[in-house]
Amino acid sequence: MTAFESSAFFLSIKIGMLSTCFILIPGIIIGWILAKKNFFGKILLDSFIHLPLVIPPIGIGYILLIILGKNSYLGNFLYENFNISLSFSWIGAALACSIMSFPLMVRPIRVLMEAQDKKIDDAARSLGASEFRIFLTITLPLAYPGILAGLVLAFARSIGEFGATIAFVGNIPGETQTLPLALWTLIETSNNQNEIIRLGLISIFLSILALLIATSVEKKFLDRLKNDKK
Amino acid sequence: MIKSNLKFKIETEVDKLILNASLEINNEIVCIFGPSGSGKTTILNNIAGIINPKKGKISINNNCIFDHQKKINTPIRQRNIGYAFQDERLFSHMNVIKNLTFKSKDQILLKKIINIFNLENILYRKIKNLSGGEKKRISLGRSLIGNPSILLLDEPLSGVDEERKFIILNFLKNLSLKKSIPILYVTHNMNEAKYLSEKIFEIKNSILIKRKIID
Amino acid sequence: MTQKIIIFFILLAFSNIKLLAENETLYLSVASSLYNLSKSLTIEWEKKTNIKTVVITGPTSLIARQIHNGQLSNLIITANRDWLAWMEDRELINIESISVIAKNSLVFSSGINQGFFIDINSINFKENFKDQLSSSMFAIPHPSSVPLGIYAKQALKSLDLWDDLNGKLVFTSSSQSNLKFIEKGEAIIGISYLSDTISSSKVLVVAKIDDSIFPYEKPTYWAAKIKRNGNDNDFGFLDWLKSSEAQKIIKNYGFETTE
Numbered sequence: 001m002t003a004f005e006s007s008a009f010f011l012s013i014k015i016g017m018l019s020t021c022f023i024l025i026p027g028i029i030i031g032w033i034l035a036k037k038n039f040f041g042k043i044l045l046d047s048f049i050h051l052p053l054v055i056p057p058i059g060i061g062y063i064l065l066i067i068l069g070k071n072s073y074l075g076n077f078l079y080e081n082f083n084i085s086l087s088f089s090w091i092g093a094a095l096a097c098s099i100m101s102f103p104l105m106v107r108p109i110r111v112l113m114e115a116q117d118k119k120i121d122d123a124a125r126s127l128g129a130s131e132f133r134i135f136l137t138i139t140l141p142l143a144y145p146g147i148l149a150g151l152v153l154a155f156a157r158s159i160g161e162f163g164a165t166i167a168f169v170g171n172i173p174g175e176t177q178t179l180p181l182a183l184w185t186l187i188e189t190s191n192n193q194n195e196i197i198r199l200g201l202i203s204i205f206l207s208i209l210a211l212l213i214a215t216s217v218e219k220k221f222l223d224r225l226k227n228d229k230k
Numbered sequence: 231m232i233k234s235n236l237k238f239k240i241e242t243e244v245d246k247l248i249l250n251a252s253l254e255i256n257n258e259i260v261c262i263f264g265p266s267g268s269g270k271t272t273i274l275n276n277i278a279g280i281i282n283p284k285k286g287k288i289s290i291n292n293n294c295i296f297d298h299q300k301k302i303n304t305p306i307r308q309r310n311i312g313y314a315f316q317d318e319r320l321f322s323h324m325n326v327i328k329n330l331t332f333k334s335k336d337q338i339l340l341k342k343i344i345n346i347f348n349l350e351n352i353l354y355r356k357i358k359n360l361s362g363g364e365k366k367r368i369s370l371g372r373s374l375i376g377n378p379s380i381l382l383l384d385e386p387l388s389g390v391d392e393e394r395k396f397i398i399l400n401f402l403k404n405l406s407l408k409k410s411i412p413i414l415y416v417t418h419n420m421n422e423a424k425y426l427s428e429k430i431f432e433i434k435n436s437i438l439i440k441r442k443i444i445d
Numbered sequence: 446m447t448q449k450i451i452i453f454f455i456l457l458a459f460s461n462i463k464l465l466a467e468n469e470t471l472y473l474s475v476a477s478s479l480y481n482l483s484k485s486l487t488i489e490w491e492k493k494t495n496i497k498t499v500v501i502t503g504p505t506s507l508i509a510r511q512i513h514n515g516q517l518s519n520l521i522i523t524a525n526r527d528w529l530a531w532m533e534d535r536e537l538i539n540i541e542s543i544s545v546i547a548k549n550s551l552v553f554s555s556g557i558n559q560g561f562f563i564d565i566n567s568i569n570f571k572e573n574f575k576d577q578l579s580s581s582m583f584a585i586p587h588p589s590s591v592p593l594g595i596y597a598k599q600a601l602k603s604l605d606l607w608d609d610l611n612g613k614l615v616f617t618s619s620s621q622s623n624l625k626f627i628e629k630g631e632a633i634i635g636i637s638y639l640s641d642t643i644s645s646s647k648v649l650v651v652a653k654i655d656d657s658i659f660p661y662e663k664p665t666y667w668a669a670k671i672k673r674n675g676n677d678n679d680f681g682f683l684d685w686l687k688s689s690e691a692q693k694i695i696k697n698y699g700f701e702t703t704e
Contacts, residue, residue: 062510070515079515088516122280123319125306127333128376137332141323170511171503172472185502188621189480191645 001202007174008182009202015090015178016158016210019097020151023105027150031109032139035116052100061096061167068092068168092169093176097158104157105150108218112146113139148217156210179203233257236380236412240286242276244269244436248284251438253431255380257410259403261423261430263441268433270416271316274382277414278313279306290379312378314386316416318369320357326368327353333376343371346401348394362389370398374405381406381413387422399425471498471680474508474518476525478549478593478620479666481644482698483522486691496680512537512671520679522546522668524592529667539677542670546686547700549664551593551600553651554637556630565604565652565659575609577633584615584626584635592664593620597636599661600654624648638664643699666700 001009034046052060068075068086078084086092116139124134140147162180169176171185183203186196239252249269253260262270275281277288279296282303288296290311295304320329326349330340344350347367352360360368370386383402387395403426406413417423423430430441475483480502487498501508501518505525509532512518521538523529532538555561563574585601586594594616601607615632617623620641627635628647642648656663668686670677685691692702 065511065514069513071513075515085515087514088511117319119315119317119319120321122306123313123315124321124332126278126280126309126311126313127372128307128310129332130307138321138323166503167507170501170508170516172501172516173499175499185480188477188619189502191624191641191647 004173004182005199005202008177008179008199009206011090011174011176012159012178012180012206015094015097016155018091018094019101019158020105020155022094022098023102023154024147024151027102027105027154028109028140028143028147031106031143031146031150032113032135034106035110035113036139049106050103053103057100057161057163058167059163060099061164061169064092064096064099064164064168068095086169088169088172088176090169090175093165093178094158096164096168097161098154100161100164101154101157105154108146108149108153109143110146112143116142145217145220145223148220149214152210152214152217156207156214159206159210179206234291234379234410234412236277236288236290236414237292238277238286238288240273240276240283240288242269242272242281242283242286244272247436249273249433249436249438251433252286253414253438255412255414257406257412258429259406259413259415259427261415261417261427262432262438263417263420263423263430264432265418269436270433271384273438274313274384274414274416277380278311278382279304279309310377310379312373312376312381314370314373314381314383316384318365320365320369320372322357325354325356326360329357329368330372330375332372336375336377339375343374346397347371363391363394366390367394367398378411381411382416383413384416385418386415388417388419395422396425402426469496469680471496471520471682472501472518473498473520473522473682474501474503474512474516474671475522476505476666477502478524478638478641479522482640482695482700485694485698486686489691489694490682490685493685494680498682509537517673518671519677520668520670520682522666524549524664524666526665526667529669532669537671538669539672542677542683543667544669544683544687545665545703546668547666547695547702549638549640549666549700550656551596551636551654551661551664552639552642553634553654554624554627554642554648555634555651556628557647557649559630559633559649561634561651563652565654571605571609574606578613581613581633582615582631583610583613584617584623584632586620586623587616587618591617591619593623593636593638596661596664600636600656600659603659603661604654638699640699 030049034042065087066072070076070079070085070087075087078086086095120138121134124138129137160180162184165176165178166181171177171181177185179199179202183199186199190196234257236255242249242251249272251273262273264270272281276283285298287294290309294302295309296302321332330343344353349367349371352364357365366386366389370383373381373383387398390398399422402413405411415426431438432441473483473487480500483500487500491498505523505528508521509528512521512532513535529538529543533540553563561577563570563577567573585597588594588598598607601610615626617626620638623635624637624641624645626632627637628645634651637648639650639653642650668683670679670683696702
């Protein structure tokens with residue numbers, strides 16, 4: 001691979017992984033709330049979480065730029081006090097990806113937690129377990145395949161993220177130029193078709209790898225679901 | 231000897247009918263006998279706190295845990311009740327020993343139960359690979375561990391082979407006597423009921439009444 | 446198996462993290478149509494000065510907004526004067542530094558095997574053009590939003606062709622996508638930048654449109670130093686752009702220089 005290609009390739013993986021790390025714990029908590037709790041405004045929370053699936057990604061990136069850019073109150077606060085600049089850094093790219101892939105993280109976790117038999121929770125309660133202990137020892141282990149499926153789906157989504165990334169963190173080689181952005185750059189600027197095809201193939205390779213893992217994890221996930229229904 | 235007891239007087243809904251049940255149990259085993267669907271399990275769920283009765287009072291060792299007038303409703307986990315569910319409700323992702331020690335890791339009773347319930351050979355097996363009788367024994371064993379104040383046993387030995395069943399029934403009799411634990415035992419097997427206790431109740435016309443024993 | 450693959454990914458990602466950032470880096474934000482030229486220029490400049498350069502590309506509108514929000518470029522090169530004015534208003538650039546570094550001209554271009562031939566100065570030009578186009582399509586970028594489209598519309602009006610092309614125009618999204626339409630023969634002919642046709646082996650220049658005879662606004666590329674906290678620093682890159690060494694490279698890419 002050329003320096004241009006490998007830089008984009010590794011950056012994509014790095015950003016994809018940080019992005020999934022960001023949303024692992026929030027994804028589990030929100031999945032749990034949506035699956036197990038009933039409260040006023042649940043439908044609102046549910047729709048809010050699914051927003052990234054329907055808002056154009058570039059819109060989300062631009063909103064992030066307004067909220068977290070250096071001219072914004074929040075962005076300025078982070079920069080002045082912690083010297084953190086999210087816009088135009090790879091960490092910001094991971095943030096944009098994590099928002100875009102959040103619904104995909106929550107969904108399988110929620111489905112699996114909803115499918116769990118609530119009677120098992122009662123049994124644990126009768127044995128003196130607190131709600132927190134039930135979450136840790138019953139809910140979480142039974143939702144494990146869902147968490148894994150969510151992680152891989154979110155990672156795959158992050159690998160392909162384009163719109164929110166280019167709007168929020170720009171197209172900076174070596175910092176935020178992931179595979180989709182590099183591919184776009186080539187399509188916009190290059191007359192060398194081979195170059196474009198090469199990078200396209202690299203993108204496809206990474207996506208297929210991520211999807212292969214996703215399907216194998218999903219199979220496990222479905223098996224677990226079947227076993228629980230028995 | 232410490233006097234422990236379970237007292238309740240409740241009105242609860244079973245299939246849109248109001249069921250009246252009142253009972254006082256001391257250091258003894260009381261059986262509720264009858265066909266399924268008559269409301270036996272509902273009474274147990276009311277005492278355990280899984281379903282709330284419409285009206286009434288429940289107390290354990292003279293501590294009120296439910297009173298609809300005074301709005302007392304102790305959460306399930308603070309009632310300290312050993313409950314062997316009709317449908318076992320084992321933790322399918324854990325092995326047998328993890329299920330048994332979920333409430334307490336107290337070794338003395340655990341070893342005894344493993345021995346009497348004949349569980350040595352399956353301690354590290356996964357729940358989903360076990361037979362119905364094995365699951366029943368684990369569920370009952372799990373409910374006994376951790377010093378519960380009372381025991382609610384909902385058909386805990388159906389599907390367990392006869393020989394083992396009577397070993398366990400003897401153990402339960404002993405337990406209620408020595409540790410002075412009130413036991414409410416639900417069954418549709420008259421032999422079990424007669425073997426355990428002289429106090430056998432049944433539900434007739436939506437009322438829990440004492441069964442007249444005709445031999 | 447799954448765990449092994451995940452571990453493989455973790456190793457892969459972190460095997461490439463650079464431990465230290467370069468101490469001196471020049472960030473250039475450039476319009477997409479200047480990307481290839483900019484790459485050549487920076488390679489030459491890096492050799493001379495040993496200062497690492499990073500070329501950022503994208504639509505000028507997006508780049509300007511991002512610079513406004515703290516993007517770290519030192520210098521911007523764009524074909525869009527309106528957005529430079531927008532940046533001026535927000536004191537994002539050093540006004541004194543704004544300078545023209547290159548110009549471009551428009552050409553009729555067509556795929557190498559199309560056999561389209563016209564003489565733009567002949568009296569029969571218009572008839573000839575319409576005959577050869579017949580029912581085929583003519584490609585230009587969108588005439589209200591893409592710079593090349595805006596210039597192309599002006600040129601077509603000067604050539605008195607705009608009204609005749611009604612219904613035969615394909616509007617594309619950028620100068621590069623326009624060129625790809627023409628390369629592939631999806632449109633038999635279209636308007637391109639001279640610089641783009643020179644770097645493509647799949648299109649021919651059918652005719653150059655001389656702006657002194659058929660007036661249109663000449664595509665012009667401005668460079669400006671970006672201010673951060675009131676200061677600008679481009680490590681001397683802009684001055685070098687105006688030097689004969691850099692202008693020679695610019696010329697090789699088919700641009701007109703400012704000398």
